[in-house]
Amino acid sequence: MNDKVRKSNQLNFRLPREDILLLEKQRATLKMTQVKFISHIINNGINEIIEVSSPKLREDIVTIEKVFSQIGNNVNQIAAALNSGKQPSQDVLDVLSKLDKNMGVLMNRLENLKKEKITTKGDI
Known part of the structure; x- marks a missing residue:
């Protein structure tokens, strides 16, 4: 007997044609493979899927992430200095x-981003 544990297993089931067509439409809209799409639904639920299709929105998200990272770094440096009893190097x-x-x-910027089109479950 083989004691090897499989990393993945095959799952077979039947669905009505309408459900299969809906599943395929949702998967294609999000440009995911069928396996990734079903795995995401299982792990996160369908309401957690958001597609950002606007290039401007994607750029803004990257910019916002960078600014938040800089803010976090500044706050951490100040906190570290104060916690060690030192004078922070910055005012x-x-x-x-x-x-x-x-x-x-x-x-x-976030207020402006709310006006952008994002695809969620209700739109698919």
Whole structure:
């Protein structure tokens, strides 16, 4: 007897034609393989799938991620210095003022992004 554990197993089941067509439409819209699509549904649920199709929206998301990363780094450096009893290398009020300004810019960009078209379950 083979004691080897399989990494994947085959699953066979029957669905009504209408369900198969809907499944295929959803999968094709999201440009996922059938295996990845079904696995994602099992692990995350269908409501967790969001497709970002707008190039501008994708660029804005990358920009926002970079700004949040910079904000996080600044806050971590200040916290590390204060926790170790040292004087932060940056002016805390200046950094916090810049963070506040960046948060305002980010909030405006996020408000604009809400107007972009994203595909969710209800649209598929």
